[in-house]
Amino acid sequence: MSCASALALAMVVSGHAQAQTEIDVAMIGEPDTFDPMVSTKDVVSIVTQHFVETLFTFDDNWATVPLLAAAMPDVSDDGLTYVIPIREGVTFHDGSTMDSADVVGSLERWLKVASRGKSVAAYVDSVEATGDYEVTIKLNQPYAPLLSLLAFSNSAAVVYPEEILADHIDNVVGTGPYEIADYVPDQYIQLVRFDGYTQPTGAAERKQIPDEIRFVPVADPNTRVEGLLSGQFDFADSLPTESYGRLESSDVAEPLLLEPFGWPVFAMNRNKGMMTNIEIRKAVQAALPFDDMLYAAFGDEKFYQVDGAMYPEGWVWNNDGGVELYNQNDIEAAAEHLEKAGYDGTPLRILTSRQYEFHYQMALVAKAALEAAGFKVQMDVVDWATLAERRNNPDLWDIYITHSPFLPEPALISSFSAKALEGWDEPVKNEIFARFNTETDPEARKAAFKELQTELYEDVGFIKVGNFNSLQGKSRALEGVSASPWPKFWNASTSE
Known part of the structure; x- marks a missing residue:
């Protein structure tokens, strides 16, 4: 080989070794x-x-x-x-x-x-x-x-x-392993490695392997699936359960199942409107058929469990407080509660989005059951960003649909707080929640949480639909990323 050819080959090899690594992530929307x-x-x-x-x-x-x-x-x-x-x-x-x-x-x-x-x-x-x-x-x-x-x-x-520091910060300045390089609304958020980063002493190492991480908002769940299968994305979040088989059989992508992930919730507006009436709340609770709603949302029992406890079996917080009021599926009882409430036919406004398709599918089944009980139901279907904005205004909704992962500490469940958007500010619940938070004995905290779960059902603070497993997907070439409610990409690499 000539010196010129050897030099050219060395330059090519060097170029590949120094190639920029970019991880492309499809999300349901943008922050x-x-x-x-x-x-x-x-x-x-x-x-x-x-x-x-x-x-x-x-x-x-x-x-x-x-x-x-x-x-x-x-x-x-x-x-x-x-x-x-x-x-x-x-x-x-x-x-x-x-x-x-x-x-x-x-x-x-x-x-x-x-x-x-x-x-x-x-x-x-x-x-x-x-x-x-x-x-x-x-x-x-x-x-x-x-x-x-x-x-x-x-x-x-x-x-x-x-x-x-100010009440509102326009330009965020952080300490993390990546920093914002570019943001084009509705197209992408580009993060690049922060060269001045110092590794933490207690948390796992944040290796900063990718040169760039690009988050792409993709509202349609099927488009996220197709982009993952085509190799356009390295990772895709919140995928429809019916795509599991295609991902499993793909040579390009593979499914990540987070089991158990969390629970869908019907958040109730306790600040204004009809949900301030406990008989209306009890009517909703009695009418909803959670098994049918979960089946409509997820289709296969591989992806859901009909379970009223706030935490699944095996978790320290699992208990049976109040669960006899879960999944009543009793239209007659719901109608009786409506009559006690003096319901006047005002539309019950359910705020939901199709970016989380399972939210929408649950809402459809809920609408039919609520109408059978005597409610007039208004479905307000919007994109997730609009939902997140509207839920801040209690004049615009009665129920909004969201979900939460199972969190290690129940105090992290924001809906229990009187200061949360839902406004569940009720004296019995507040006393139990305060006692739970100030108690330091683990067994006493577990007993207090059972009281709190019981009060959740009796006062209908919000409605847990059941448990579900979350489907994500990644490229088979992607390493260093695992299923998580909040996936992290600082240790991500591709084998290609």
């Missing part, structure tokens, strides 16, 4: 904000976890571990004081260095603007910098779920430079 402190939406969490970080996070077993914290906190014997060491040498994407002032300012903002932060605020006396790299949180009574709330990635207690 309406890049500030996860003010949002509980999964699409926000999935994207933003790559460029903003919290003091703590969860490991693969849902244990809380340090992320921006240097270690787990030193907690006083009375449970009222948390001294948190902060990692040194952490750089924000604007080049500034994180210190305790940034953490204090960010936590104070979280307590003020985040739905989960607001639920904690009444228990917090102060957040203070007690050193350049130490923060102390003082409580007025014990609050067992504090660390779980500080670790969660939606309505998240992320840390920003104190200079950008």
